[in-house]
Amino acid sequence: MSRIPFYGLVGLLLLAGIALTLYRHLAFDVPWSPGEQRQVWEVEAQVNFIADGGPARVELALPVTQQGYRVLTENTASSGYGLSFLQEQGVRHAQWAIRKAAGAQRLYYSVQVLVDPRARATPAPPPVIESPVAWEPPYDTAAREIIDQAWRHSADPFTFAHRLVERFTDAQSENARLLLTQYDRATLLVRLLNQAGVAARQVSGLSLEDGRRRQHLTPWLEVFDGRERILVDPVTGRRGRPDNLLLWGAGSPAVLEVQGGSRSQVSFSMIRHNEPAAVAVRNQRAEDTLLNFSIHSLPLEEQSLFKTILLIPIGALVVVILRVLVGIKTSGTFMPVLIALAFIQTSLLTGVVGFLLVVAVGLVIRSYLSYLNLLLVARVSAVIITVIAIISLFSVLAYRLGLNAGLTITFFPMIILSWTIERMSILWEEEGPREVLIQGGGSLLTAVLAFLAMNNPWVRHLTFNFIGLQLILMALILTLGNYTGYRLLELRRFKPLAED
Structure with missing residues (x-):
């Protein structure tokens, strides 16, 4: 019979398991090892304004997942205000509204941002170039001269933007000083770039510094050349985005808009801390798709249950290796796996002692039951009641003696x-x-080895976070099940031949 379908099934399981595991790690940043830490920034925006006494509406542009940063969770505090989150053309806003407000008002918005080198921003369309750009005399002449000078010394939109910024850092440029009396620097640079046919817009950025309070957004230029975009500092002309810069409301014409109030402003406070990688990943706003299949979408009670259930295939693999390759005899095929699960709940030493005590006392009582000539069903039922009585008695004795570890013996599968x-x-x-000693000792040895494999922190982490590993374990077990050679313990039969 051809084994090609069998090996094809094994190969398919391996490929599917490896692909799902790698996808979970690469796409959702699930860590390989337990205990990994991720850097998280907690940023709080405080909006202050003076309400006029009538209806008030406040709109605050919000950060989104972008290059190097992923938004985890967000919260607001706004007593008496209605709150809604809006999204228009890739820009997210928080909108507060109230029918009547008077005096000083204060609103809060906080967000947790994960530092994630794999995070990528959704490409936003370039802004529409304002054409023609209207200037009043004599600003039109000054703008045209600055554009002409920068254009001659540039090769592309990015170098052109850099040359424009240089013109405004030159203290001797009368044209630059004249234009700065009419516009702020960032707005002026955007108008000049648009007049030259370069797509550009102003964006706001927040410099992340641990423990800083009452910080304000700084303006940046986002320049497009048709294929890519780049940030330009309007003060220094430096191109590229600093590592600690978080774009806030990128693509939004205004970060804060207040209707029904005056003297509005927004300030920011921030703090940096580390979180376990598993917690950070679980808080990510990743879409729940079949490719993102994980136990984390279940309620916590079910998650705890599956965290133990997913260890059973590891124990099964240990049993298959010891029985098929080594040749260890056990009492029952997968009884050692269930005993190993009990060891996880009781600890190894307590579990081994409890297992030996229960089995030894049970064998003594079972030897007496054999003289009664009972039917199988009645005899096994009597043994079950006896085991329950033994476990109850040992638990009470352990409690009376102050041995709290002995109470966990109730986790044994009766x-x-x-x-x-x-x-x-x-x-x-x-x-x-x-x-009896051979099979009993083999069962206990197998249970101990299965416990050591299942209770390993790496194994517990991988089996819980990477469902694809179950397919890999299935492929390995199927492959071992195809083995028909000698077992390791059977090689003792050939010892006389080796001596000869």
Whole structure:
């Protein structure tokens, strides 16, 4: 029979598992290792204005995910105001409204921003060039002369913008001083660029500095050349975006608009802190799609349940390796996996001691039940009740003696322990105590090794955050299930040949 379909299935599972795992890491920044930290900035915007006594409406442009920064969570505080979030042409606004407000008003908006080198901004269309740009005499002549001088010493829109900024840093330029009496620098530079046919707009940026208070936005120029865009500092002419610059309301003509009030202003406070990477990723506003399939979308109670369930395939892989490749005998196929799960709840030492005590006492009582000649169902039921009684008795004794760790023995799977005692008792009668020790010891060894694999922090982190690993484990188990060679413990039969 051809094995091509089998190997094709294994290869498909491997490829699908690896692809899903890599996608989760690359697209959503899920870390490979537990304990990784991510830098998060918490920025608070405070809006202050004097209300006129009638209806008031306030619109504040908001930051969006952009190059190097990803918006995690946002909150507002605005007593008595109605709040809504609006989005128009890629620009997000928070809009506060109230029917009647008088006197000093204060509104708050806070946002958590994750420093993420993989974050990319959604490309925004370039601004429409204002044409023609209207100037009043003598400003039209001064603007034309500055444009002509900068144009002759430039090669593209970016160098042209740099030359324009240089003209306004030149203290000897009378034309620049004249134009600055009419417009602020950033607005003036945008008008000059548009007059020269260069698409540009003014954007606002916030310099992130840990622990700073009452900071204000600074204007920047965003210049387009048809294929790419670049930020230009209107004061120094430096091109490129600084690492600590957070664009606020990029593409919005105004950051703050207030109707029904006066003397409005917005100031910012910020603080930097680190969060575990898993928490930061969980707070991301990523869309819930099938490709972003994760347990994190479930309620916390179900997440805790699945965090344990997803470890079972690891224990199953350990059992397959030990039974198929090594040749260890166990009492029950996957009973050691369930015992290992109990060890996770009880701790290893407490679990091993509790397992040995329950099984030993259960075997003694089961030996007595064998003299009663009961039917199988009744005998197993009696063993189950006996196991429950043994666990209850040990728990009470542990509590009376002040051994709180002994209370966790209740996590043992009682039905599985009962069947284990039943099978070991039958094995004792049919094969003798040696075989009982072999299978019992093999079961305990397998459970301990499965516990060590399942309780590893790396394993717990990977299985919970990367569902694709389940497909990889399935492929490995299928491959091991195809093995028909000698087991490691069977090689002892060839020892006399080696000695000869």
